Amino acid sequence: MTFSGPSIIFLTSLSAIPLSYFMNKISQMIDQRMILVAGVCSLLFVTIIPYLHVKYNPRKTDSFFYVLSIFTFSSVIDLVIGLENDGLIENFMTFYLKEGEPYLKTAHGTMICYWDGVIHYALYLMILAAISWGQSYREVALYWVGSLAHSMLVLMPAILMGPHGVKWPVLLNIPFLIIPFFAGGKFLRQRPSEEEHTEPSKMMKHPRIWRRPLDLFLVLYFLAASCVAILRFTAAFGGKVELAERYAQKYEPYLMESSKYAAAQMAVYLFFFLPYYAGSIYALIFPGESWMSDWSLIHAGAAAQAQFSHMGSSVHYRTPYVHRVPQNMKARAVFWVVNVLLFAVPQLMAYRCTNEPSFFQKANKTVVISEESEKNRKKK
Template identity: 45%
Template structure:
């Protein structure tokens, strides 16, 4: 009797516990090159196992199955680093990727082990039922890409740059696969809802003042853009008093030598800020068909980034001088949570009321046919 695909993914992912425990007991795994080689062989072996035992021919199925295993590996790392369990991944932390000892490393492991793991199970279930997983996939692409870009760059330019080991190379497939997945998912046909031309025309003819939710989102975009620019200037060592006071009194974590927070703010500055500006345009001018898809991608990216950033700034593994001060705890947490919720509200608005983003040309064509 064959297990349902989602349960098969759970069973495969739980192999992470006996495999990591066994490897942890091997004395040979004290050399960085051996650890990297064993890690690559384990992933290759899992891929072959899934290929031989699965009836699916979709490469996404193999990716999600293997990644569900690595998600459990990450939750093991996070739980072990926080002292909840022991005896599983100590060998890997010492000679594989020592930068995972940092608060940021722990936070991204929690995110991968919980959120990404849940997304893999949902996407596998959707595939097995013949349903589209496009929306889940777009959210996952944004989240995973943001995580890897900040993590990899932070490892190289931060204080752990001199401790890069061969196991660092195991991260690159995780950076290449989202690019491949994005090309495949974006090329899939979008299932546009069946909307009457009159309904589309009515929505697209409304001014911003007649769309209160969009008006609120425009307000959020203006505030978020200003906040993004401000924190970008802070990590670029702007000498203004406001920047100096903020980095010492509100978010001293931005000064941490691990470099993850600085890289994160620069990614926000150079990628998220232009996106906010484009969304401002998209909420003013009808027919921006790209909005729903990219809203999901950036919602996933911002959620992962803010969880890891805020969690790291509060985690005891971060040195005390760089942790968020108690007096500033609530303002910092609330502002960062609002910063993460805004893109999700935008994605919700784009998906639930898409008439405003319906292609204008298609709307006019529908009118001609009528």
């Protein structure tokens, strides 16, 4: 019985379950550096197996195949951590969470582990299926790049600022911090040329923004999201602005939580999301920016991961009670409306951009027909 490359990756990832249980039983491994060594050995192990499979099966293999062997294994580990944090299983990662990465025992750590163990793992399986069938997985990969890159951009600063300190096993996060950015650059360079997916019949002069209801809604959303990003950043970093202080106290007290995850996330919103909002507003009002399709997918992945973690942490039992969403109905309504919109609308934006890529291509002047010329022709 022979297994395909994707099947090997899938089966290798499942080895994380017995391996984590076995490693937890080795009580002599009390040194942090030994935990780091064990983690590195585990990652090498799950990389060597697919490598040996490819070596003895001289079929051309996508370089991303080896990345998947590491990331699928990590996803299963993270799912185990999430389940253990919530008391659904025990004695799998107890020692590691105590001596290795204690910051993963927080509400935010639990949420990012669930997201990695379920959503990222599902994306990996979709990519593996596409590789197996010889299909393109570029759009799925861009969504994954946004999601994982955001997760790490929040996690690493929060570790440095948080109360848990920095231990040697934090170095195990380096591949997960670096690889998404290299992968993102690779997939962005593989963008199809405009001629490949532009239909001349659709290259008409675009109507004004107020004649495009969906795009007008998206512009208004990005304007509102920009204001929310500034407001929440100010609140998370203790700015002495009355509106920000009132918002944090009444609607999102998690912004002031001591673990610093919320603060790091609001910084990402301000310094990364806000420029995207501005660019998107411009691209929707003045169509023709070909970067929109790719970056809408990256932003959709980042926004989904961000909001899942933020909303989950705001109600999770590991968050101190005073920093959870207040119990009154008005506060809960405001919290959920704001955060669900921040989750859902970027997904709508990605669908809008990828469903009609020709709208965001620069029109070829030789085939553009203006609305006025068309009206004059009909009159004649």
